[in-house]
Amino acid sequence: MRNFGILKDKNILVTGGAGFIGSNLVEKLLELEANVLCLDNFSTGRIDNLVNVNDNPKFSLLEGDIRDLETCQKACKNIDFVLHEAALGSVPRSINDPVTSNDVNVGGFLNMLVAARDNGVKRFVYAASSSTYGDSEELPKIEDRIGKPLSPYAITKYVNELYADVFKRTYNFDTIGLRYFNVFGRKQNPNGAYAAVIPKFVIQLMNHESPVINGDGEYSRDFTYIDNVILMNILALTSDNENSLNHVYNTAFGERTTLNHLMEYLKEYLSEFDPKIADIEVIYGENRKGDVPHSLASIDKAKKLLNYNPTYSMRAGLKEAVSWYWENLK
Ligand SMILES: NC(=O)c1ccc[n+]([C@@H]2O[C@H](COP(=O)([O-])OP(=O)(O)OC[C@H]3O[C@@H](n4cnc5c(N)ncnc54)[C@H](O)[C@@H]3O)[C@@H](O)[C@H]2O)c1
Numbered sequence: 506m507r508n509f510g511i512l513k514d515k516n517i518l519v520t521g522g523a524g525f526i527g528s529n530l531v532e533k534l535l536e537l538e539a540n541v542l543c544l545d546n547f548s549t550g551r552i553d554n555l556v557n558v559n560d561n562p563k564f565s566l567l568e569g570d571i572r573d574l575e576t577c578q579k580a581c582k583n584i585d586f587v588l589h590e591a592a593l594g595s596v597p598r599s600i601n602d603p604v605t606s607n608d609v610n611v612g613g614f615l616n617m618l619v620a621a622r623d624n625g626v627k628r629f630v631y632a633a634s635s636s637t638y639g640d641s642e643e644l645p646k647i648e649d650r651i652g653k654p655l656s657p658y659a660i661t662k663y664v665n666e667l668y669a670d671v672f673k674r675t676y677n678f679d680t681i682g683l684r685y686f687n688v689f690g691r692k693q694n695p696n697g698a699y700a701a702v703i704p705k706f707v708i709q710l711m712n713h714e715s716p717v718i719n720g721d722g723e724y725s726r727d728f729t730y731i732d733n734v735i736l737m738n739i740l741a742l743t744s745d746n747e748n749s750l751n752h753v754y755n756t757a758f759g760e761r762t763t764l765n766h767l768m769e770y771l772k773e774y775l776s777e778f779d780p781k782i783a784d785i786e787v788i789y790g791e792n793r794k795g796d797v798p799h800s801l802a803s804i805d806k807a808k809k810l811l812n813y814n815p816t817y818s819m820r821a822g823l824k825e826a827v828s829w830y831w832e833n834l835k
Contacts (some may be wrong), residue, residue, distance in 0.1 A: 521548030521591030571613030577620035589631040595699035599658035610661035633682035634662035645803040687813035690731030722765035730822025757802035
């Protein structure tokens, strides 16, 4: 078992720390007694996500934008490790406004790399994405076999990987990229046009509204519970295996679930709180542009090089997530 205690008193910057994944990482790092700085511009993140940590003396917040290099330089001062989560997520958002997604996800990423390099950051772990597999139909997805990107968002996330690779070659700067696969769990925002499918469906069902599934519901995803993602980030930060650095890793559970099955599980778990939910009808709509039909990760590389062993199956995570939404948002 890896010694996560080595993070105690380390200075760790979490960009996007007010967002879904970032705020969960902030909480975990504070549990491990690290000093944590969150850099966020609150464009999609929420101050509510930080209520549990605001009073912690080891936590500080810098409100600012990664599109500004000076802000990134300031944030990286005296920092040992960076977890870079700040980005504009969502494929449809990037289709509607590719310029802003590119500015934040590519320009902001490059600023963060430069600032981290200039300030002697020891390791830069960043949020990559399963969207990088693009039009490759191969299943399961293996890290070095990718297709062509299907959206502006996918391009931005792939460019991140290219920059990280070039920063190793040209400046000997160490990074690890984590290709997240459809992450879900506590604190994920259920509201707004670009909400992810699980929290959106949960809220609709809780409100007795019919959820709309895009397509026939047979598209599948490797839905990944937040605690598996936290584990991967901590493993990436603490890995003492030189061979594990400067790679990208699938960050997933390694099983796929169709949207129809997802809906069944959600209804089953939510009807334990409210039996009427079992009878809610689902509406089927059009397929969405830029969506890949199926997604399933091979997690062999992470198992081998990072000793990753995911603790939550999709169903176990979904049960936890549903309870959290019921307790916090009902
Ligand atoms: N959630 C998923 O399933 C998933 C899948 C693949 C990759 N990712 C990646 O993981 C990371 C975190 O995603 P999330 O789901 O927590 O999203 P999120 O929107 O909840 O969090 C992103 C955070 O970044 C902040 N941010 C955005 N633009 C910024 C800017 N210009 N300057 C400073 N802060 C800024 C937002 O305010 C927000 O707090 C992102 O990089 C995303 O692309 C997420």
